[in-house]
Amino acid sequence: MATAAAQKRPLPPQNKLPPPPAIRPRLDPIDREKTCPLLLRVFTKIGSHHGEEEFAVRGKEPKDEVQIYTWKDATLRELTDLVKEVAPEARRRNAKLSFAFVYPDKRGRFVMRQVGMTHSYGNGRRLEDNKALAELGFQIGDYLDVAIM
8 A cells, every 4th residue: 555655646846957067088198108299380479379361371381380299188288388498478477378279171271269378377277277189179280379478
């Protein structure tokens, strides 16, 4: 008899909230001793990003290029420190570095996608400082455009 009474009880209201957003798993670290680095072509510009049209003709990319050998697990903080080695403007105490990937779309036209910003003398505690290239959607062959502000 107890089971029949339990079956007639109304069910508690169902939770109508959407499921929590999926947490992206942290990428496995790359063994930098065993994994060959990739060539990252980095273009820096003071004040703003380069225009997409400046990348339109292969071989005629902007002249202010730095070539960095790195891995897909390199963070924006690591890249900030490397840019500071070659660009004196990036060493200013209040400098901000804005990062954008430049890559061809399906029609072959170059597009730019901003992926993060760091401060020249950050302490690595900002969320974007620790974002890795791979986490941001970097693919081998993409350019990295850095605006120093």
